[in-house]
Amino acid sequence: MSPSEQIYERAKRVMPGGCSRNTILRKPHPVYVKHAKGCIVTDIEGKERIDFANNVASLIHGHAHPATINAVGEQLQRGTAYTVGTEIEVSYAEQMVKRCASFEKIRFVNSGTEAVMSCIKAARAYTNKPKIAKVEGSYHGLYDYAEVSQTAKPNNWGDIEHPARVPVSQGTPQGALDDVVIIPFNDTVRAIKILDEHKDSIAAVLLDLLPHRIGVIPADPSFVKALRNWATENQALLIFDEVITFRTNYDGAQGSYDVKPDLTAMGKMIGGGFPVGALSGRADIMDVMNPLNGPARFPHYGTFSANPITMTAGKTAMEWFNQQAVIRLNKLSDLARSAIEEGIKISGVSACVTGAGSMFRIHFKELAPTNYRSAFINSDEQRYLATFLDHVFDEGLLMIETGSGLLSTAMTSAEIDQMADIMLGGFRKVKALQ
Ligand SMILES: Cc1ncc(COP(=O)(O)O)c(C=O)c1O
Incomplete structure (x- = not known):
């Protein structure tokens, strides 16, 4: 058993579901953090990931600012x-x-x-x-x-x-x-x-x-x-x-x-x-x-x-997070959204990206949704999303379970390039399923 699996076994004995917030759960088990700095989170197995979850949108400057x-x-x-x-x-x-x-x-x-x-x-x-x-x-x-x-x-x-x-x-x-x-x-x-x-x-x-x-x-x-x-x-x-x-x-x-x-x-x-x-x-x-x-x-x-x-x-x-920081972050996020669009195009996957400011969300739908009902994820889309999220997680990105991501001021275009490479692999995997 890996160190994270061992902790999760202990966790399940004392907390419903093994946690205090369902957000941390992953199958087959969650990973546990060793440390985090800027936009990188390192788990106790030593794996580093670029953090596009930012504690569900709460860290504007990344970790340990x-x-x-x-x-x-x-x-x-x-x-x-x-x-x-x-x-x-x-x-x-x-x-x-x-x-x-x-x-x-x-x-x-x-x-x-x-x-x-x-x-x-x-x-x-x-x-x-x-x-x-x-x-x-x-x-x-x-x-x-x-x-x-x-x-x-x-x-x-x-x-x-x-x-x-x-x-x-x-x-x-x-x-x-x-x-x-x-x-x-x-x-x-x-x-x-x-x-x-x-x-x-x-x-x-x-x-x-x-x-x-x-x-x-x-x-x-x-x-x-x-x-x-x-x-x-x-x-x-x-x-x-x-x-x-x-x-x-x-x-x-x-x-x-x-x-x-x-x-x-x-x-x-x-x-x-x-x-x-x-x-x-x-x-x-x-x-x-x-x-x-x-x-x-x-x-x-x-x-x-x-x-x-x-x-x-x-x-x-x-x-x-002054005016300049906001402008810089939003420009970087425009770059991220364009890079995701490019990945979708190159892979030929049926997907689209929405978002504004420093947020984006990937939908495995041909057309961008316009309301809750059209944004609703059906069972096929759920399968595509799970495949994509597992891929990016294993390759080194943290994202939100809905397929959303948020940038932090700790990021630069280098992290966006890495994100784009990893996501392209994920889009290709989903394309093979569609
Ligand atoms: C739009 C919105 N409102 C309210 C909340 C609740 O915030 P908290 O989790 O701090 O209670 C959230 C949390 O994700 C949210 O996204």
Whole structure:
């Protein structure tokens, strides 16, 4: 048995599935990390891989980013969490509020799930309405309401005129399902018709502008504008989930749109490698968490929220992710997407690549998907994807199980060339199966 197999045998005895997050699982067993630096992860068997997973989009500078590690090292000596404020929380909040036009006030939490949940609770408290609307198939973390229909399948997703409310976890209360309205992505006419049916009870419309699980296809500006107008006309809020997409521009994916959300949920990269979430937006809405003028309408706490380790790491990482760094990373990502397209062409495989900013996703489909239903991976495509992902993993690339990848500032064109070579081999293997 290899060292990784031995650890996994121990892991299965003490954790369901042998882990605390299903993301690490691989067949026949996961591998375990020895160390990681920049864009290279080395496992305990000594195999090196270029990291296009970046802890599911959370590492913008790769691993062990020197400036972040130094700043965190100093803070560690002074303590890790107190029941007393820290100036670093305030200076990081100041930095973030300056970064994006829709950010007037901000609060930090510990995960993207918590950020989305807090946005929804703030919206309910502000509007005094119970329901949220979300796009079919979009992933927003584990909160009961936010996860509805994230894993809908052809046999249960229902009519496109009224997509079904499909629970993810068994036992999700019917009450939670009843308070979620599902709309199709980039389909303005149908979406508005569905929203109109619930217009007196919707607190917020929740939207990811470049949704990973829907296929990393950008939201159409006219769709976003229509949702903005609908929310304004119906006293509902527009929430952007930028947990992943904040890396797209200096001021998030919203920087590419002529629309301001009322609230934005963030997480992942803004923690500089540590657990984080944040919600930010209009001051009058954020003030539902303000306890200074009587009981807050949405009382908001969190033992590790804004802990100084996360604040130090996040502030440092975001300082380094300045305008120039964003431009350089996005150019490198354009190069990566072109190299993938080239590999698809040379191999003759039936596949395509989507993406924007520093994200890409490979689909084993002739045509790029346009919504969750067309992005859905059928059983043949699942087989092609598994073959491709096994190949690239064995040859030295880490990617996300959906066929997605994200770049980090630690990468250069040399890593993109290596990626292209390895992927070409994977495309050829899939072509032989098609
Ligand atoms: C768009 C989006 N929202 C929310 C979340 C939840 O974030 P976390 O895993 O930090 O709870 C994720 C996680 O992948 C995400 O991709």
